[in-house]
Amino acid sequence: MGDQDQPTKEPQEEPVAQQESTSSAPTVLFIEDDPLLLKMYETKFKSEGFRVLAAQDGEEGLRLASNERIDLIILDLMMPKLSGLDMLERLRSQAHGKSHVVIVLTNLTKEEEIKRAMDLGVKEYLVKADLTPNEVAAKVKAYLGK
Amino acid sequence: MQISQEHLLIFSVINFILLIIAIVVAVISSRKYGKIKEIDKEKDEFISMAAHELRAPLTAIKGYLSMIVEGDAGEVSTKARGFLADASAVNERLVRLVNNMLNVSRIEQGRLVFQMDNLHLARAARSALDTFRAEAERKGLEFSVEIPEKISDVVYVDPDKLDEVIANLVSNAVKFTNKGSVKIRLVNPENGAVRLEVIDSGPGISAEEQKKLFRKFYRVESTSGKTIGTGLGLYICKLLIEKFNGKIGLISGEEKGSTFWFELPLSKSELKAS
Numbered sequence: 001m002g003d004q005d006q007p008t009k010e011p012q013e014e015p016v017a018q019q020e021s022t023s024s025a026p027t028v029l030f031i032e033d034d035p036l037l038l039k040m041y042e043t044k045f046k047s048e049g050f051r052v053l054a055a056q057d058g059e060e061g062l063r064l065a066s067n068e069r070i071d072l073i074i075l076d077l078m079m080p081k082l083s084g085l086d087m088l089e090r091l092r093s094q095a096h097g098k099s100h101v102v103i104v105l106t107n108l109t110k111e112e113e114i115k116r117a118m119d120l121g122v123k124e125y126l127v128k129a130d131l132t133p134n135e136v137a138a139k140v141k142a143y144l145g146k
Numbered sequence: 147m148q149i150s151q152e153h154l155l156i157f158s159v160i161n162f163i164l165l166i167i168a169i170v171v172a173v174i175s176s177r178k179y180g181k182i183k184e185i186d187k188e189k190d191e192f193i194s195m196a197a198h199e200l201r202a203p204l205t206a207i208k209g210y211l212s213m214i215v216e217g218d219a220g221e222v223s224t225k226a227r228g229f230l231a232d233a234s235a236v237n238e239r240l241v242r243l244v245n246n247m248l249n250v251s252r253i254e255q256g257r258l259v260f261q262m263d264n265l266h267l268a269r270a271a272r273s274a275l276d277t278f279r280a281e282a283e284r285k286g287l288e289f290s291v292e293i294p295e296k297i298s299d300v301v302y303v304d305p306d307k308l309d310e311v312i313a314n315l316v317s318n319a320v321k322f323t324n325k326g327s328v329k330i331r332l333v334n335p336e337n338g339a340v341r342l343e344v345i346d347s348g349p350g351i352s353a354e355e356q357k358k359l360f361r362k363f364y365r366v367e368s369t370s371g372k373t374i375g376t377g378l379g380l381y382i383c384k385l386l387i388e389k390f391n392g393k394i395g396l397i398s399g400e401e402k403g404s405t406f407w408f409e410l411p412l413s414k415s416e417l418k419a420s
Contacts, residue, residue, distance in 0.1 A: 034202055040209045047218060078198075107201035109248060110194065114259040125261065129201040129241050130306065132212035 025051040031061035044133035058082025077106040231280030260304040267299040288327035300416035314379040323348035
């Protein structure tokens with residue numbers, strides 16, 4: 001942590017509005033029900049040059065994951081309608097859903113959940129409160145070879 | 147002395163009464179034990195939920211503070227940067243507190259899930275230096291790492307958990323040292339191991355207190371007569387280091403500063419390479 005050298009960026013007035021998605025930008029799908037945290041990660045990832053799709057519950061997340069071109073999914077666990085892991089289980093049961101790269105980003109650290117996530121082929125299980133958005137972005141970049 | 151039938155009868159009655167008492171006591175205590183176990187489970191559930199709820203706002207505070215410091219919101223004055231560093235340090239303390247609360251019963255019951263991997267201890271030490279630099283500088287402490295050039299430092303651990311151990315040790319050193327220095331040092335004490343030391347010039351710890359230091363809920367009385375913390379940090383450090391097949395300890399004396407250290411076996415890949 002803290003070791004990643006991030007390129008220095010020009011400060012941006014409104015990072016969300018800028019860097020509109022380009023077709024070549026890697027796409028990350030955030031499935032996160034806390035609007036404040038979602039906005040925070042969205043802002044950071046857009047300023048880092050990602051195309052960001054967002055869903056605030058498992059059902060919406062599953063719909064986007066099934067229909068959109070996505071390079072990596074960042075998944076929260078405790079969510080309304082469909083929990084993160086139930087959503088992932090359904091995604092994995094679909095033909096095209098087996099190869100999605102998924103990172104769990106949650107504040108829940110129950111051992112049963114971690115085991116279940118790992119069984120569902122999650123690449124990494126990250127605790128939100130332990131990482132800054134920059135550190136999360138660095139992890140994602142490492143997976144995407146960016 | 148002859149034992150009459152009367153004696154035998156009295157003896158049998160007493161035995162019978164004792165047996166009944168023993169059964170009653172056993173039933174009551176097993177019920178109580180069941181009740182205690184139930185309460186303990188409820189306590190764990192409550193702590194888990196409370197900690198989870200605390201983590202969400204802590205994540206937002208940590209995230210936004212870091213983004214401001216990293217320049218995502220524009221230029222930040224030096225003075226504001228100092229304030230932000232203080233706010234971050236306090237927030238980190240809360241994050242550690244919540245992590246300790248969550249970890250303790252899980253480690254004890256063997257329910258904590260470890261994500262084991264190879265880790266360069268030197269990297270973890272430098273990262274701890276980055277994390278605590280601002281807090282140490284604010285207190286006017288000299289804060290450094292000392293890593294020999296040819297160190298063998300790859301250990302097989304859960305990297306996040308080991309970071310927590312280092313953070314607990316460094317955080318204590320910075321908290322209790324009011325002048326002088328805090329240094330993180332790495333050494334290879336013998337073939338097959340690496341040792342991390344956190345050396346401070348703080349008030350030191352008496353031999354009496356040293357014995358109790360790694361016990362659950364034990365808190366050192368500070369020089370101001372106040373006890374601070376939850377008394378979980380060092381206890382968890384000990385449980386984790388032992389889980390990674392290492393050992394932990396300290397060298398200290400009153401007015402002599404303290405050196406907290408842990409030693410871990412080098413990972414197999416490191417041993418093969420050397």
